[in-house]
Amino acid sequence: MLKQLHVENFAIVRETEISPGPGLTIMTGETGTGKSIIIDALGLVLGDRANLSMIRKGADMAVVEAVFAPPVLNDDLKEILAANDLPADDTEWIFRREIHRNGKSRTFFNDHYVSLQILRQLADSLVEMHGQHEHQKILNSNSHIDYLDAFAKNPGLIQDYTRALMDLKEAVRFEEKLKKNQDQYLKEQELKSFHYQELKKVNPHPGELNELENELKILENSQELVDTAHRIADTLYESDNSVISLLSSLKHDLEHLLRIDSTPGEYLKELESAMISLEETGRSMAEYRDHIPHDPARLEEIRDRVNVLNFLTQKYRKTYDELYTYYQQLQSELSGDQDFSAELRKAREQTEIAREALIGVGERLHKKRLETARIFTEAVESRLHRLGMEHARFRVRFSCQEGTSTLSVSWHGKTVIPQPRGFDLLEFEMITNPGEDFRPLAQTVSGGEASRIMLGIKSVLADADSIPTLIFDEADAGVSGRIARIVGEQIEELSRYHQVICITHLPQIASLGERHVVVEKEVLQGRTETRIRHLQDEDRIQEIAKLLGAGKITDAALENARDLLNKSHQTSKES
Structure with missing residues (x-):
């Protein structure tokens, strides 16, 4: 209070x-x-x-x-x-x-x-x-479920329903996330499979590009290599004026010198060693020259292969070694698919469990509201009759939102979209005059009637609650x-x-x-x-007289004010 x-x-x-x-x-x-x-x-x-x-x-x-x-x-x-x-x-x-x-x-x-x-x-x-705004609120059907639930004292059931709805939403979100992950996985696998097939056709080998580029360099420059190797072999060994021929002449002179003086004997060994080494080098270069490949068909084959490998490294934005590693990785990843079916099946089961739980609590809430609506209707009608609306009839019309969504439930033979406060959509309907049909309040009542209806409902709710x-x-x-x-x-x-x-x-x-x-x-x-x-006393009589006289205090208004107060006091004593 x-x-x-x-x-x-x-x-x-x-x-x-x-x-x-x-x-x-x-x-x-x-x-x-x-x-x-x-x-x-x-x-x-x-x-x-x-x-x-x-x-x-x-x-x-x-x-x-x-x-x-x-x-x-x-x-x-x-x-x-x-x-x-x-x-x-x-x-x-x-x-x-x-x-x-x-x-x-x-x-x-x-x-x-x-x-x-x-x-x-x-x-x-x-x-x-x-x-004063509540007079209009009662005409808004969106508020009617609040009034009925306030009368029914449904907070526990509504909380249970809210939790069940949240559980269903969470289960649906998880299932949709799995589906999305599966779709994303399949798209990724499809792309990986395409990459793998493309690389598999080329069938790259480790270090292949480097080897091919080296071979390509040799084939593209084979004539230059032959000419250069020939010059080296000719200069060292094969020509009449080769280095070996000159060194042989020097060796002959040194041997003649040693017959006179043995002092520079070491130089002869060094010269002989150099001659052996240069002669081996000359022969090796001649052999190298004779084996330099010259194969136009192989040259074109390698060029094509190198072009393909370079195209792939550019396409995938990888070095050749990275490309080969990626190829091996794809082969490994595609060898075993991830199985979402078990997870999805379990998620669907959890969604249906949550859906059934929501249906259960939604049905209990609906039944409680149906039972409450009967009592509420009788109480409101009684209040309205006492408020001078003798012919008023009142009812609560139940409906639901039919439609399909991820949260939809099968309820009473209908596909229903759950609402935040249950499956029910409520609207108060009235008949104010005999012979009429029930119609929504907004289409039925006048301003004064809206005040009385609001007071009637508030009175019924006040009887049911403990607000002091x-x-x-x-x-x-x-x-x-x-x-x-x-x-x-x-x-x-x-x-x-x-x-x-x-x-x-x-x-x-x-x-x-x-x-x-x-x-x-x-x-x-x-x-x-x-x-x-x-x-107090006379001041109150004066104020009520002022209300009776539209602001003017007359003797008649004062008399009427006293009469009203006396009647009120008498009524209060009798009650």
Whole structure:
């Protein structure tokens, strides 16, 4: 329960506070006085987005503080408190939000600095705000599943379904990844096979290109080699004036010299050794010359082979040795294919297991919703009848999205695409007048009816949940007269089990509150300020008379105001 809301330097509020108390607190005020500002301030301290325009002109920061009686701690709340080292036994829950002019925003829970996310999680257990936009929300079929699940209290089943859907998505992703890997592998193998076949036709050998290039050089220069070798052999050995002939003459002279003087005897040995060596060299060169190949056919064959090998090295951007290694590597890699079939088969089995698990939890969730829809329909119809829509009939229409995708399941004879919250697509339909057919709410109801339908559904949900504080921001939009009174009585009935704060402009509703505050705007020292005033006795009669008289207080309006308050007090005593 909200015990106190304190607001400083927020919009046109300098400083004000409200202490609603249990039961029904009514908030009224002329248009533009700032009723919505108070609700915005409460929304801010409970986690709504902040912006600098919320800070009062001239102030450095805006501060909003809300004091609550702590709720009954469920497991989720205990886990949040424990995970963030927050005390679980405090007698009050104090939320504080500061917005600084420099753009910084700070959030506190019981004087502990907390993140905005934690603050929101804690606040969700305390307050449910029903703003004017909710009248349109009820007409949007996308929100209908939220209302039914809130009534059914399905968080456990929805969590199970969410996990099952994530498991299926993960299984499908893994299977698709395997298929992609297999496709990529097959493409790579196809390319490797093409490369291998191309190289196999050439059948390269280790060191072959170097050997062929050497042989090609010899064949291309065979005549030059013959001529040069012939000159060497002729000069050393074969001609009449060869080196050997000259050395033979020198040897003869040296032998003659030694017969006279034996001193240079060593030189004869050296000369004889040189002659032997040169003669062997000359003969070797003659033999080399005689064996130099000259084969035009072989020359063309080698040229063709070298051209092919060079083309392949350029094509594959490898040296010849690297090309040969690549050829051997391809031969090895292609000798045994990688078998994906077993992995794929296992992945498909896991996908189907995940799909069946999703179908199981989706079916349980569907059955729970069907069962809940029956109870919910009866409860909403009952509320609508009490809200003056005597002929209203209400139902929940179930459908599903049929289609084919990787996540599709076979369900109730249909191929269904799972949705984030189950297989179900829900839409609320109504008949407002006898003899008509059921139609979607957006095609059926007027603005005033939308307000009552929203209130009826909220009332049903409030009966089912444990949220201690409900806030209605002009839930009476579009209604007046007798219907306004009926709407007010429904809100008053809710206040027996919840703390209710209701902003209204209707005297029929304003008269039902246990407490009544008025939001007023005044100018002080040239500055506009919004403040909250708690009304008692005659002040309250004056305010309701003002609502009855469209801003004017007449004797008749005062009398009617007293009458409305007396009736409300009498009704309250009887209930």
